Amino acid sequence: MTAPRDKSYDASLTTALxxxxxxxxxxxxxxxxxxxxxxxxxxxxxxKSHGMAEVARRADVGDKTLFRALSESGNPTLDTVNKVLHAVGLRLSVAPLAGVHG
Incomplete structure (x- = not known):
């Protein structure tokens, strides 16, 4: 049985994010x-910290599409991930792995 999460932690995480x-x-x-x-x-x-409906609007993705893509069984496309990141002020980037040589 899992213990319920502390509400103050959820609120703190939401604010931080x-x-x-x-x-x-x-x-x-x-x-x-x-x-x-x-x-x-x-x-x-x-x-969620930015408001799912607002993120969907900014990302130009339907509410239901966004909820489905980010659900536990979701499998968002790279395009959807990119749109969500942009909607919350982030971008996708690539960096070399430490200790890995081409």
Whole structure:
């Protein structure tokens, strides 16, 4: 049985994720996990912190499409991820992996 999450933590996370620098650091840390499900949760949390309907509007994506793409069983396209990131003031970028040579 899982314990209910502390409401103050959720509120604190929501507030923090409205800051683009905090959201970027959060998503970058989740990317280090190399876990697509965790990334989906992080994207959903960032979008929720900005208001899902507002993110859908800014991203020019339908509300239902956004909710479905970021749901637990969602599988958003790269285009949708890019639009969501732009809608919350972030962008996708690429960096070399440490210790990996081409």
């Amino acid at each position: 409205t800051d683009p620098a905090e959201a970027a650091a959060y998503i970058e840390a989740v990317l280090e996990l190399d876990d697509p499900a965790a990334l989906l949760v992080a994207l959903r949390q960032v979008a």
